Amino acid sequence: MKTTFIFLIILMLSFCSMYSQDLVAKWTFPTGSASDANPDGGLAINTGKVFITAGGTSSIDFSKNGASSKSAQVTGWDNGADTKFCQISLTTTGYKDIQISSKMQSGGNNPGPRDFKLQYKIDDSGTWTDVVNSTIVTANDWTTGVLSNLPLPTECNDTALIYIRWIMTSNTDNVGGTVASTGILKTDDIYVYGTSLTGIEENSVNDNIKVFYNNLNNSIQVNSFVTIETVKIYNINGSLLSTENINENNYSANASFLKHGIYIVMVYTSKGIGTKRVVVNK
Numbered sequence: 001m002k003t004t005f006i007f008l009i010i011l012m013l014s015f016c017s018m019y020s021q022d023l024v025a026k027w028t029f030p031t032g033s034a035s036d037a038n039p040d041g042g043l044a045i046n047t048g049k050v051f052i053t054a055g056g057t058s059s060i061d062f063s064k065n066g067a068s069s070k071s072a073q074v075t076g077w078d079n080g081a082d083t084k085f086c087q088i089s090l091t092t093t094g095y096k097d098i099q100i101s102s103k104m105q106s107g108g109n110n111p112g113p114r115d116f117k118l119q120y121k122i123d124d125s126g127t128w129t130d131v132v133n134s135t136i137v138t139a140n141d142w143t144t145g146v147l148s149n150l151p152l153p154t155e156c157n158d159t160a161l162i163y164i165r166w167i168m169t170s171n172t173d174n175v176g177g178t179v180a181s182t183g184i185l186k187t188d189d190i191y192v193y194g195t196s197l198t199g200i201e202e203n204s205v206n207d208n209i210k211v212f213y214n215n216l217n218n219s220i221q222v223n224s225f226v227t228i229e230t231v232k233i234y235n236i237n238g239s240l241l242s243t244e245n246i247n248e249n250n251y252s253a254n255a256s257f258l259k260h261g262i263y264i265v266m267v268y269t270s271k272g273i274g275t276k277r278v279v280v281n282k
Contacts, residue, residue, distance in 0.1 A: 021099065021193040022205065022272035025090045027051050028189055029062055032070040036062045041270050042192070045091045051190070055084035066188035067103050067142040068245070077113045077168065078181040084113075085167035086187050095194030096157040100164065102191075104145035106138040107184030111173035114138055118147065121163040122155055128165070129153075136166065138185070139174050149193070158197060193273060209274035211265045213255065213281060220253040220278055222267055230268035236261065255280060 025042035037050045037060070051072060053060060058076040065071065077084055092098055106112030118134035121127060131152060138145035156162050166187070173179045208225040222231055228251055233242045241263075244253060253265075260282045267274045 021097065021195050022095065023270065024092055024095055024098070024192040024194045025049065025088070026189075026191045027072075027088065028068060029066055029070040029072055032063045034062060036070065036072070039090075043091070045093060049089045049091070051086065051088050051187075053084070053086050055080055057084055064186060066186060067105075068189060071105075071186040071188040073184060073186045075110070075112075075184055076181055077179045077183050077185060079171060080113065080168045080179065081171045082167065082169065085119075085165040086185075087163060087165035088190060088192075089161065089163050090192060092156060092159050092162060092192075092194055094158060094197050096154075096197055097195040098152040098156045099149045099193045100147060100152060100191065101149055101189065102147045102166070102187065103142050103189045104136060104138045104166065105142050105186045105188075106140060106145070106174040108140040110182045110184045111140075111175045111177065111179070112138065112183040112185035113168050113170075113179050114172045114174040115168065115170040116145070116166045117169050118150070119165050119167055120152060120156060121165075122159055123161050126163075135169075142188070157194075164192075191268075205269060205272040206274040206276075209267050209269070209276060211267065211276035211278050213278050214252070215281060217252070218254070218256050218282075220255050220258075220263075220265060220280075222251045222253065222265065224249050224267060224269055224274070226269045226271045228267055228269055230266075232266040232268075233258075234264040234266065236263070238264075258282075 023042045025039040025046040029036040030040050039046050053074050057074045061073040064073040116136040118131040119128045136145050171179050173183055210223040212221050214221050231244045258280050263278050265276045265278055
């Protein structure tokens with residue numbers, strides 16, 4: 001029994017270490033204006049980096065509704081296989097274990113491109129290289145064409161300039177036809193996280209998040225010094241049990257579906273990710 005308990009504690013600590021990361025850059029297109037081409041959160045060194053498109057698409061319309069606020073909408077994807085893409089640039093200096101998340105939606109009445117993959121390039125002189133397991137299939141929703149915490153290769157660690165692009169891999173639209181010039185694609189909620197090589201930023205975020213079980217109302221209480229964006233609850237084996245997207249500093253997560261035991265709570269904030277252990281006593 002003692003051996004099993006020690007194993008669970010080691011597993012929990014390893015899990016926390018793996019997922020405690022800082023926000024390097026994010027594009028959530030909150031204002032609906034041209035300024036949304038720039039990151040709206042992350043490291044100061046990424047101020048001025050941009051979201052763009054290339055290969056003959058239309059200009060970006062930042063005024064359209066997105067998954068959470070606004071989005072980056074683009075048309076003109078016809079005949080774009082292997083040439084047309086959306087792209088960001090960023091700096092990861094001082095960070096390792098880089099991960100990226102994003103959401104893409106293709107049009108309903110104007111079906112957009114269905115198939116994409118992620119590529120990266122180091123510096124202006126680098127070569128575009130595919131990211132493993134980065135295939136994206138879009139649909140007319142914000143849940144299908146999603147990348148979630150996809151690890152980038154180690155070449156992306158601690159690097160002054162990286163380009164990342166979502167490039168079309170076919171001319172098929174999301175209903176099985178051929179993409180027309182009017183086909184719509186929206187991109188939203190691009191998040192890039194990394195682990196600080198010094199650990200300073202991570203500790204700052206993690207130390208200012210409080211998570212505890214409240215047995216009075218059977219909830220997990222999450223308090224943060226900065227805005228909480230997402231709360232994820234995992235069991236001790238690393239299985240995701242729930243995800244809640246919010247926009248506040250204090251949050252009460254329903255714990256009625258949880259049994260007595262140890263759980264891991266990941267708190268995504270505007271400054272990075274904090275990871276906490278919580279014991280549910282019922």
